Amino acid sequence: MGNNGKKRCTIWAVAGGKGGTGKTFVINNIAIQLAARNLKTILVDADFGGPNVHTYFGVKPGPRSLTDFFEKNVPLKEVVTPTALDHLHIIPGNVNCFASEGMKHTQKSKFLRHVRTLESDYVLLDLGGGVGVNTIDTFLVADKMILVLAPESTAIENLYHFIKNIYFRKLKTLLGLHGLRHIAHEKWKERQTNRVQDIRGLIESLREQEPEACLLITEELARFRVYLVLNQVRNEKQISIGFSLRSICAKYLGIETEFVGYVEHDAMFWQNINLEHPYVHFWKSPRLTDGIGRLTDNLIEGRQFRGGRVPA
């Protein structure tokens, strides 16, 4: 499928949660799978805290990176760097800065303005583990928001926090869009806790005063959806965590998620790779390519992983 510049690119992003769950690992693999399906893909390393996408592709840091776009006004499309794989390009992150505070507001606006203009079927954003509002806003703009979790309790807890955070951020933005920021602010202070259940109550209480806006906001929130990838799976039983999370998000939080698939833990990954071309290993390891291939298809179709449920 080519791109003649008319069709707008599809944006997928990973963000959030605990560091080291495998966001970069997973999104890189997804990028490779898309490229293998002849879909032009640009993978952007927008992790301001610790960019390392290039490491997987044997691309030397620099000469061109996001820094040139942000600081030297180089057009975004000119920092797109080819890789050894057909259809796959990357935009390396800035390795030389210590921007530990994450993305700034001005950077976000500029980035969002330009990213849609990229000529590509897919643009994949690695936003790192930051929880700053600008990172979250960027995440919320993506056509698909992907969350990567590992089957361990801290990662799961972090995931819930992150889902709630982005959900609240979305709500606040929507309230702002409908000129209700002031009301929201008042109600916000009155609320008992920051449970999703109570936030729903808050929206309900706005219904009388602002019926139309309330309806629109409710509809918009009903469309809110995150896609879950379970990484570093070490045994079959762990797969059910993906289903469990989806059920709990739906039934406890009223937030829709799709569990699109899992990736096995490949203990020998760094031992086995060719350091100049680590991605080659992704092809050689069927346990990785099977899982990632399937979850990439599920993401494209927006459907859930279809495998047997095994009780946790």
Next chain:
Amino acid sequence: MNREDFAEHFRTLEVDPNSTFQEIRRAYHHLRELFSKNSIVLNPVKDELDPEFQEDIILQIDHAYKELCFYFNEKEIEDARQTVAPEPVQMSVPPPADGYSGPVLRQLRERADIRLSDIALATRIRLEYLENIEKESYDGLPPAVFLRGYVASYAAYLSLDPVQVTRDFMNRYEKSRR
């Protein structure tokens, strides 16, 4: 009735409306266990919902399963039971040779370490009725139309096949009436 009338129940069990009974059963067991036990996935959000809503979730899951069991005809359910594929259920007890009687049910329940009062709470069936079901004290039980539903809920709670359990139990009940 067609599948569309059951759409809500398929949704509650989070299964595709074209699912086989086998898949539905698996989903039911997964959800039942997930929402009634502590786990690393449930604990972090335990406080998100008031307790009565938490209980409602379990009731809805049970209800959906019960309804779907009646939707599928016995043949499909029989087929599902005979599939060789190892079925991940918590209590994979083979159906008893002489069918499900009150005492057999009681035995299965005790083996699973489940209290009658828990079942009463979850199914909203009077404890006394549950006791009488296990004792087969038919005189202390409501008319057959209601009894059938109670037995099915009881069976579903124990992760047993409600259709088979009701069939066996109601056969014994009818015989005693004759």
